Amino acid sequence: MDLKKLLSTVIEKQASDLHLTVAKPPTLRIDDKLTPIAGEVALDFESAKKLILQLLTSGQKEKLEMAREIDFSYSFNNKGRFRVNVYFQKGELAAALRLIPTKIRTLRELGLPESLSEFAKAQQGFFLSVGPAGHGKTTTCASLVDIINHSRTDHIITIEDPIEYVFTADKCLIDQREVGQDTNSFPRALRSCLRQDPDVIFVGEMRDYETIATAATLAETGHLVISTLHTNNASQTIDRMVDVFPPYQQQQIRFQIANTLLGIVSQRLIPKIKGGRIVACEIMKATPAVRNLIREGKTYQLDNIIQTSQEEGMIPLDLALMKFVQNKIIRYEDGLAYALDRKNFERMVK
Numbered sequence: 034m035d036l037k038k039l040l041s042t043v044i045e046k047q048a049s050d051l052h053l054t055v056a057k058p059p060t061l062r063i064d065d066k067l068t069p070i071a072g073e074v075a076l077d078f079e080s081a082k083k084l085i086l087q088l089l090t091s092g093q094k095e096k097l098e099m100a101r102e103i104d105f106s107y108s109f110n111n112k113g114r115f116r117v118n119v120y121f122q123k124g125e126l127a128a129a130l131r132l133i134p135t136k137i138r139t140l141r142e143l144g145l146p147e148s149l150s151e152f153a154k155a156q157q158g159f160f161l162s163v164g165p166a167g168h169g170k171t172t173t174c175a176s177l178v179d180i181i182n183h184s185r186t187d188h189i190i191t192i193e194d195p196i197e198y199v200f201t202a203d204k205c206l207i208d209q210r211e212v213g214q215d216t217n218s219f220p221r222a223l224r225s226c227l228r229q230d231p232d233v234i235f236v237g238e239m240r241d242y243e244t245i246a247t248a249a250t251l252a253e254t255g256h257l258v259i260s261t262l263h264t265n266n267a268s269q270t271i272d273r274m275v276d277v278f279p280p281y282q283q284q285q286i287r288f289q290i291a292n293t294l295l296g297i298v299s300q301r302l303i304p305k306i307k308g309g310r311i312v313a314c315e316i317m318k319a320t321p322a323v324r325n326l327i328r329e330g331k332t333y334q335l336d337n338i339i340q341t342s343q344e345e346g347m348i349p350l351d352l353a354l355m356k357f358v359q360n361k362i363i364r365y366e367d368g369l370a371y372a373l374d375r376k377n378f379e380r381m382v383k
Contacts, residue, residue, distance in 0.1 A: 034059070034073065034080055036087050040109045042070055043132050049167065051115075054127040055081045064304050078125055085119055085128045096213075106133075106195040106211070116197055131167075133197045137179045138172070144312045145173060148346045149298060152259075153180040156232075158295040158319075159252040161239075163264045168302045169312060170261040171197050171237065177259060178235050181205060187232035192222040194237055205233075212237075223247040226256075236260040242277040249274075249286060252293035266350065266373055267297040267317035268335040271327055291327040294319040299350060301371045303363045311362060313371065315339065315350035336373075355381045 039059050043051045048061035058073040076084070088107050089097065097103045102120040107130070109115065116131040140149055152160045160177070162170040175198040181187060182205045189205050194212035208229070216222035219236065220243035226234055239245050239262045252258040264270040271290060278286050300314040317323065317339050326334050339347045354368040355378065365382065372378035 034076070034084060036084050037110075039070070039073075039084070040113070040115070040130075043115075043130070044109075044113050049132060051130040051132075052128070053081055053084055053130075054122065055125045064308060064310055065302070066304075082126050085126045088117055088128065088130075089119065104195050104213075106197065111135075114197070114199070116195060134172075135199075137175050137198050137200070140176050140180075143169070143172065143176060145176070145298075145300075145314065146316065146346075146348065148316070149173070149177065150180055151346075152295050153177045153184070155257055155295050157252060157255045157257055157293070159249065159290070159293045160257070160259050160295045161262055161270060161297045162260075162300065163262045163266070163270050163297060164300045165265070166263060168300055170300065173298060173300065174235055174259050174261060175200075178233070181233055181257075182207065185232075188230055189233040189235065190226055190229060190231040191235040192216065192219055192226075192237060193235075194219070197237075219244045220247055223251065226251060227254075231256060233257045233259070238262070239274070245274050245277055246286070249289045249293060253289055258293075264299075266299045266315055266336070267339065268332040270297055270299070271332045271335070275330075287328055287330060291319075291324040294324070294327070301350070301354075303354070303357065303367050303371060305362055306364055311357065313350060313353040313357060313363075314348060315353070315373075316346065316348040318342075318345060318347055320345060351378045351381060354378065358382055 046061055046063060048063045050062035052060040055076050055078055058069040058075050060067050060069050093103055093105060097119055104118050107115045107117050113135060114133040116133055119128045140147055162173045164170055182200060183203045187205045189207045191209045196209050196211045200207045210216050210222055224247055234256055236248055239260050248258050262270055264273050275283050275286055296318045298314050298316050300312050302310040303313055305311050322338055340349050351372050351374055354372055357363040358365050358368045369375055369378060
């Protein structure tokens with residue numbers, strides 16, 4: 034079984050992922066559905082190991098043996114880049130490869146509202162792209178960073194695990210740092226940022242207390258911070274960020290978030306009736322009313338603010354889903370599956 038042929042098939046079929054695991058043929062994820070590659074047989078232990086080890090350097094092989102799993106990026110003959118996770122299951126090697134497009138697409142090409150470009154104009158503050166894994170959070174952030182790259186003369190530092198999109202510097206100076214290769218951890222890289230004269234910092238993922246605390250401080254001290262979080266909507270995002278802090282610090286972080294937040298976009302990639310996927314998103318902007326609710330710890334009221342502030346550019350996720358259903362772009366069942374309030378969604382559609 035040929036690795037180059039498999040990776041070429043991923044690109045040719047426009048799949049989002051390739052899975053390699055013992056007792057199953059190589060499997061693609063296309064439009065959110067897993068599909069075995071036609072004509073390929075199930076992998077045995079030796080064939081899976083041989084395929085997967087071709088992806089790793091000698092140093093990565095040593096790290097895999099010690100840690101039992103490893104994240105890294107893999108470039109394939111200038112045709113595409115892959116974010117790879119190699120891991121053990123039942124004592125056997127397995128791998129998941131996510132295809133990263135070589136071209137950084139614009140907001141319009143992604144199907145996202147052009148109003149998101151406003152966040153790329155900010156000189157300081159916090160912008161977050163949230164949603165489940167595999168729904169385009171990093172792609173949205175990359176699009177915003179690329180807007181900055183082509184429109185401002187700033188120093189951009191990205192901290193990622195691993196590096197996904199590779200930026201070609203235009204008006205900006207861009208340094209991309211990979212955790213494990215260029216830095217030991219997100220918190221350490223963020224602390225070092227202050228001595229590297231950045232204007233814009235992209236943090237691949239907000240994973241822990243120290244990362245969130247340092248990022249919030251950077252946003253407060255005159256930097257534009259762009260990042261992602263695995264949460265479902267705006268209100269849950271604020272709660273998650275506050276809850277990682279001990280109780281005696283939670284009021285302080287609420288005030289920091291309230292003072293620095295620019296906005297949150299929560300997005301879902303929904304299968305289209307005619308094939309492919311379309312992005313549905315919730316957008317919350319940090320208006321004075323939003324900032325007050327965050328300071329007061331009343332995040333449960335943020336959904337109502339989004340619902341009643343559409344004239345200010347906010348978008349409720351369920352409304353975006355409803356419009357796609359009514360325009361026969363997505364199926365009702367798919368809209369319902371991703372709706373935040375299923376009963377309300379049913380009423381809206383009917």
